[in-house]
Amino acid sequence: MDFRKLDNVSVNCVIFGLGPEGLYVLLQKRTLNMFRKEYPVIDDWVITGERAFTNKTLEESANSIFKSITNLNEFNRVQFHTYGNTSRIKTDKDLLWTKSKGLKAQSMTIAYYFVQPKKNIQLTDDDFKWFPVKALPELGFDHKKIIDDAQEDLKQKIMVEPIIFDLISHKFTLNELQIAFESVLNIEIDNRNFRKKVLKKIYIVPLNETRKGNAKKPSKLYVFSRDVYNKVTEKDLIINI
Structure with missing residues (x-):
């Protein structure tokens, strides 16, 4: 099996969960400390994702990301946008993180979102945490924009497609x-x-x-x-x- 990955193409997933308190998004902790004054300490949050495999379709990559976090086998996904702006990775933290992972500074991301009742997703990894979409923490890269775009697409689709029923029991x-x-x-x-x-x-x-x-x-x-x-x-x- 070919496990090679593309170093400048990634798949990122916005995972929305609905609870009695409102709409939430699932984020992953991002930390890096080089213990040198000239390098910034990274301690923030990102949406989850991975580089695209050469032997997987984009949809298969998105599915594997979601399943690895939630252990759910039945779900719907929505591909809503592709991000390839050259200024996506520009802050010192983002550049350092990218370099530490051996990735290219100019990259393209294909973004998907998934929706579920929040109670359906039992988190077993401390690196993941739910945040209200109205009160997001500091985010890396352009992930705030990606979340905003995902929510806007969701707003449009729930009016004309039955996706709202994926958010409730x-x-x-x-x-x-x-x-x-x-x-x-x-x-x-x-x-x-x-x-x-x-x-x-x-x-x-x-x-x-x-x-x-x-x-x-x-x-x-x-x-x-x-x-x-x-x-x-x-x-x-x-x-x-």
Whole structure:
């Protein structure tokens, strides 16, 4: 098997997780200390990634990155942008990190994002940590822009594609679905109008089940039927917010 890697092409993955507190992104710790005054100490965070293998497709590389972190076997990925600007690596920290890894200063990154309920991803590596997208730490390279671009693409896609259902449990309440939209779009949605519009969608199927929550009355559960969705001949917005 060919394990060679391309030294100037990488695949980076933005991993979004949705929890009761809102939308989060999973970051990896980046540290390097040369113990010499002329070199900066690196202690920040980056999105996870790896150099592309010569014997793997870009999609296979993205899948292997996600699986190695989450141990999940079922997921959807979205390729949203390619970054190749010559000024991507320009700070002293980024140049030092790149040199320490034997990489070229000018590189190209193909970026993907994955979305999951945050509770589905059990972290076993201390190098990884969840951060709210509204309160990101210091990031290396151009990874703040990559996260912003990924979130903007996600905002567009959840309106016209059923990707929102990857962010919530298979069985969900209407309140959980509303919170998912509000968290990604960073808006407040009128509860009554939202429920009316959701219940008109034939691919959001009510179950004969309820879930107990903080409210006195148990909440009715629903599922998203991809089979029904795929049979809808004229696609409209997922929810007319």
